[in-house]
Amino acid sequence: MRPVDRADVRWLLGRLGPEAAYGLRLVELAASPGDWRRDPLRFGRLMVPGRIQLYDQPKPPWDLPASLPRDAATRLERAGARVHDGVGRSTVHWPGESLRVFFLFDVLLHELGHHRVQHETGKRQVRTMRTRDHEQAASLWAERWRSVLLPWQQSR
Amino acid sequence: MRAGPLLVGDGIQNVHNAAALLDAARMFTSRAVFRDRGGRLAAAWSDQGRSGALPMVTTDELAASGRVVAVENLPGAADVYGARLPHPERAAVIVGNERRGISVELLALAHQTVQIPMAPGPLDSLNVAAAAAVGLFYLIGPAGRGRMAISAHPARCRPELLLAGPHDHVETGSALRSAACFGWRRVLLNDDQHVWFGVERQQNTEGRAAARRARNSIRVIPLKEPPARPLFDQAVIVTPGAHGAPLHRLNLARGSSQLIIVPDEMPEDLGGVDPIPAWGCLARTAVRAGLGVALDAGACRYRLLASVVMAEVARQVGRPARPRRRPPARPAGRPHYDSLVRLAPTLGEVVDLDELSGY
Numbered sequence: 099m100r101p102v103d104r105a106d107v108r109w110l111l112g113r114l115g116p117e118a119a120y121g122l123r124l125v126e127l128a129a130s131p132g133d134w135r136r137d138p139l140r141f142g143r144l145m146v147p148g149r150i151q152l153y154d155q156p157k158p159p160w161d162l163p164a165s166l167p168r169d170a171a172t173r174l175e176r177a178g179a180r181v182h183d184g185v186g187r188s189t190v191h192w193p194g195e196s197l198r199v200f201f202l203f204d205v206l207l208h209e210l211g212h213h214r215v216q217h218e219t220g221k222r223q224v225r226t227m228r229t230r231d232h233e234q235a236a237s238l239w240a241e242r243w244r245s246v247l248l249p250w251q252q253s254r
Numbered sequence: 255m256r257a258g259p260l261l262v263g264d265g266i267q268n269v270h271n272a273a274a275l276l277d278a279a280r281m282f283t284s285r286a287v288f289r290d291r292g293g294r295l296a297a298a299w300s301d302q303g304r305s306g307a308l309p310m311v312t313t314d315e316l317a318a319s320g321r322v323v324a325v326e327n328l329p330g331a332a333d334v335y336g337a338r339l340p341h342p343e344r345a346a347v348i349v350g351n352e353r354r355g356i357s358v359e360l361l362a363l364a365h366q367t368v369q370i371p372m373a374p375g376p377l378d379s380l381n382v383a384a385a386a387a388v389g390l391f392y393l394i395g396p397a398g399r400g401r402m403a404i405s406a407h408p409a410r411c412r413p414e415l416l417l418a419g420p421h422d423h424v425e426t427g428s429a430l431r432s433a434a435c436f437g438w439r440r441v442l443l444n445d446d447q448h449v450w451f452g453v454e455r456q457q458n459t460e461g462r463a464a465a466r467r468a469r470n471s472i473r474v475i476p477l478k479e480p481p482a483r484p485l486f487d488q489a490v491i492v493t494p495g496a497h498g499a500p501l502h503r504l505n506l507a508r509g510s511s512q513l514i515i516v517p518d519e520m521p522e523d524l525g526g527v528d529p530i531p532a533w534g535c536l537a538r539t540a541v542r543a544g545l546g547v548a549l550d551a552g553a554c555r556y557r558l559l560a561s562v563v564m565a566e567v568a569r570q571v572g573r574p575a576r577p578r579r580r581p582p583a584r585p586a587g588r589p590h591y592d593s594l595v596r597l598a599p600t601l602g603e604v605v606d607l608d609e610l611s612g613y
Contacts, residue, residue: 142593164597173595205593212591225589232591 099157100127101201107152110202113247118210121217123148125206130154142205144212147223152201152209158192166190177204207243211236257343258284258394260319261386262311264360265289265351269298270424272308274383275349277555281494281547282390284347287311289360317363320344324364325389326356327379331369334392335569336401342394349386368393370565371402371573373437376469380435381428384561391545391562399502403572408437411571413512414486415564416442416477418533420518420556423449423457427464428557429516429564433472434465436568440473447518451476480535487511489537491529492563493519494554498542501563507570513537516563518556 104127111119128151131140139162142152165188166174171181178196182189192200215235219226226232261279266272266288272295279286287309290296299308316322323339325347339345348364350356361367370388372378380388392399405411415438420426426449433441445451450461465472490504492514506514513536517529534540545562547554 138594138596140592140594144591146588146590162597164599167596167598170595170597208593209591216589223588229591236591 099155101155101197102127102152102206106198106202107206110206114210114243118214118243121148122150122210122213124150126151128153141201142209144209144216146216148213148217150206150209150213152205155197158190158197160190160192162188162190164188173204174200203244203248204240207240208236211239214239258282258390259323259339259342259345259347260284260311261286261390262316262346262348262360263288263382263386264348264356265291265354266295266382267298267352269295269302269304271352271382272299273304274381274555274557275386278383278387278390278558281387281554281558282394284342284390285309289313289316313359313363316346316348316360319346321366322346322348322360322364323389323393324348324350324356324361324367325370325385326350326361326367327369327372328361328367331367333402334368334370334389335399337366337368337393338395339393345393347386347389347393349382349389352382371568372435373568375434375437376471377431377434377466380432380561381464381557383555384428384432384557387558387562388565391547391565395502396500399566399569402569403507404575405507405572406574408571408573410509411507412437412510413490413506413508413514413567413571414440414442414510415567416444416513416515416533416536417560418444418515418517418519418529419446420449421447422556423453423461424464425518425556426450427461427467429560430465430472430474431470432557432561432564434470436564437571438472438564440475442477442513443474444477450474484536484538486513486537487539489513489515489534489540490543491515491517491533491540492543492545492559493517493529494545494547494559496544496546498544501543501545501566504541504543505570506567507572514563514567516556516560518559 107125126149130153140153142150144150164186165183166181171183174181174190177200178193179200180191180193212232215232216226258279261275261284263272263275263286266275272288276286288295289311296308296310320341321339321344323345325334348356348360368389370380370385379385415433417426417429420429430441443450449457453461488508488511490506490512492501506512515533515536517533519529530540530542545559
């Protein structure tokens, strides 16, 4: 299933303004690459320059063949997911609109963060920094926007 | 010479190796003890009618001693060249079983692990007593026996080696094994004691087994009579005593114009004769070098002496510089950044209780 649709993406880009979307060429709702149950679970990808893919996901609940690390579970729960961790397996429930919230305010914002890092350095087609630093910068950018768009999440 | 460290033979099986280890310890004014869990070495020792009982040590006793150094060719172990024991009299040096090496239990006990660098080839370990002698020589030796040299072309710096008149076929075999391990492709052998060429079947078999001849392809070139004219520019004659310059002070990496001679003769300090007249005619100039080890007629086994000399030559000859580690290659193509979640690794296999009860 597609967790978000075209209108959701447009809405978010509209809220972020032209500066965030500058240089963005395409946001693609794409089929999931390979077996989704396999490690790792892929949600989205930025392909430099300016192409973001958001992957299809299976219908909730997700029955995963391994347990989720604590930080990953926290990340999903922040969007409203309920994670049940068993021995060697785990289940993720996405009640209501939580999966859509996760994709818009976590996955898409994070990939847009990568895009901004890449775009602002002016080197649009090559690696501009170490992957770890790139990830950190993208997370910071997304976190800043989340605090604007979802202020109630910060008080949790 | 001050007292050396305790030499520990861990799990030694061969009685002859145990005897050679006792000699190696005497050579460096040390004391050898053995760790023999099954009691097999002690039984074999008494079965062969050897005098006295082998001194034994337990793991607890060893743990209570001072610094413990393991001589073992393990990945990541430091070279024995350049390694030094600050207080040898309060330390223990461990060598391991002929095939399995040092037990995990003792390796865990060791404060430091050193290895004797070997030349690439099918043979990758010295005889255990030879390894002990080399280890002790460098660990308790004077400062100045530095690290292994770095050389662009080690083969060009390697001198020729002459094993001169060894008296025992097993000692000769072990010395040939050491020569192959330290990178020699050919060795001159003066066999005037008739221990290597044209000997009886049993002697032949024992000598070749000690040399690991099945894997050791070193060429042994007989040197029967002294040549009419000198074949080399310089001959370095090494004896165990203190006569001559210390071995590490001489340049032993002059290439094929230099000949290193290791005679199996009684040192002059113990009533032997000067080796220069006998061997000096092989080169235009001849110099004496001394190992400076304890002079004890019984302790100076040929394999120990020859292995220490070869180790020092190998140190000076050096090895090529290790290639610099390149940074990992960046992924080809344009970069991409994923949003993903990694699952925790599953340890073992999860089995349902129903499934288990059904089984």
